[in-house]
Amino acid sequence: MQNVKGTYDFFGKDQALRKKVQNTLAEVFELYDFDGMDSAILNERELLTAKYAGGDEIVKEMYQLTDQGERKLGLRYDLTIPFAKVVAQNPGLIFPYKRYEIGKVFRDGPVKRGRLREFLQCDVDVVGIPGPEAEAELMQVAVEGFARLEIPIILRWNNRRFLGDVLEAVGVQPEDKLSVMLTLDKLEKIGRGGVLQELADKKLDAQAVSALAEMMEMENPTFERLSSIYAIRETKGAQEVLRLQALLHKLGLEETCRFDPFLSRGLSFYTGTIYEIFDASGSLSSSLGGGGRYDAIIGTLVGREDLPYPAVGISFGMEAIMALLADRNVETPKADVTVIPIGDTAAAALQTAALLRSGGIRTSVEVTGRKLKNALATASTRGTQYVILIGEDEVAAGMLRLKDMNAGTERVLPLEEAVHILTKAIM
Known part of the structure; x- marks a missing residue:
């Protein structure tokens, strides 16, 4: 072709x-x-x-x-x-x-x-x-x-x-x-x-x-x-x-x-x-x-x-x-946040992504079923700073894990608090 x-x-x-x-x-x-x-x-x-x-x-x-x-x-x-x-x-x-x-x-x-x-x-x-x-x-x-x-x-x-x-x-x-x-x-x-x-x-x-x-x-x-x-x-x-x-x-x-x-x-x-x-x-x-x-x-x-x-x-x-302008260095747009479901939590991940997007935050959802370390490596390669991890325990507790890939930190937070932190950091 x-x-x-x-x-x-x-x-x-x-x-x-x-x-x-x-x-x-x-x-x-x-x-x-x-x-x-x-x-x-x-x-x-x-x-x-x-x-x-x-x-x-x-x-x-x-x-x-x-x-x-x-x-x-x-x-x-x-x-x-x-x-x-x-x-x-x-x-x-x-x-x-x-x-x-x-x-x-x-x-x-x-x-x-x-x-x-x-x-x-x-x-x-x-x-x-x-x-x-x-x-x-x-x-x-x-x-x-x-x-x-x-x-x-x-x-x-x-x-x-x-x-x-x-x-x-x-x-x-x-x-x-x-x-x-x-x-x-x-x-x-x-x-x-x-x-x-x-x-x-x-x-x-x-x-x-x-x-x-x-x-x-x-x-x-x-x-x-x-x-x-x-x-x-x-x-x-x-x-x-x-x-x-x-x-x-x-x-x-x-x-x-x-x-x-x-x-x-x-x-x-x-x-x-x-x-x-x-x-x-x-x-x-x-x-x-x-x-x-x-x-x-x-x-x-x-x-x-x-x-x-x-x-x-x-x-x-x-x-x-x-x-x-062909030689100009222009960055490809990238996700502000990647949401990664762990276990049977795809619905919760998609719901979380929808809430972030409604606030104007560009969000990607990892739904390929890859191993966690591979999904994190892809997010890092693409330059995504924040990753949200949602496992079955987090869903049951109404919480999520927010990772800052640049700082190397991770916190367990309620969804509303995580959205507030991300909105303040990104927007």
Whole structure:
């Protein structure tokens, strides 16, 4: 037996780390007043391939299937489209609506470090805020979340409208804009030469390619410099950049959140601000997360492309985060107390464990019938400090024996007194 390529089973310390990361991020999201959500994994294929969904490249990686009713279905490849569906199906939602979701998604794509075929994704979205305040708050969420995980990051951001204005100014035709954006987005991966070769293969106007080559040679292509060179400071995209830039300055996030005029992101549904998160130490080349504004998706799903559903989100690349944190020393959760029945006292042991658990004490019951010394050795190996021994004499007397494995002491006590001592010591 072997796992399907790109899928893994997680247990022990690996699972402990994953749960710790998820819990840490969920705490941050709820601190910012985002509600949890659990959306459907299985969806209509028509939804997943709809206009403004994942785009051709993502659809090629979608796991497709047909059920017994001959319905065409697919496994979700991200959490954004299912979320948009939920909003479209529930017109009674009160806006702004803020949600987070941590769940499995599936893509039949290449496998490498930090990129799997069945993987955990973590999204935070808000619907109903058209201004840059939503983007700024999500950037704050990202910065705080990674700070709590002790991962230094750089968040690069851009604006699709502004990038479109730049491309138009250098002579790229409207029908070629998206294709050129996706090529420029590969600058970090394939370098300037690779980007220029791709642009040449697209048979673009030579003057436009030359202008883009000059732009890529700029030492510091800031928004101010580009908007001045191409005289596009008054466009909608430029104004969106200015407003978000001003907010980030006031929030003290300029060092961490840096403008990148070549950033485009691969998904086709982004309409304005976009961002991507990278490991500032450079030890992992894969993105740690990203997102942006997608104002057109929800209206399209309800058949009203003219209907405004301003939406923006950010996704944390959980598997990339896990790959980066793989060497962290995280303890596997262990029982606070182990209850060991001696003789025919299993019922009393289970009753005692139930009472301890009702007080929030993590409790294990030894019911394998092993010899006492072996059961004690296992409790010691697992790092359990307290052991309760219940024999037939103890049951008859309404007592139990409480062992402190660290101190090497043992006392005979009534159950209520033992619970009081343990609650005070553990909680």
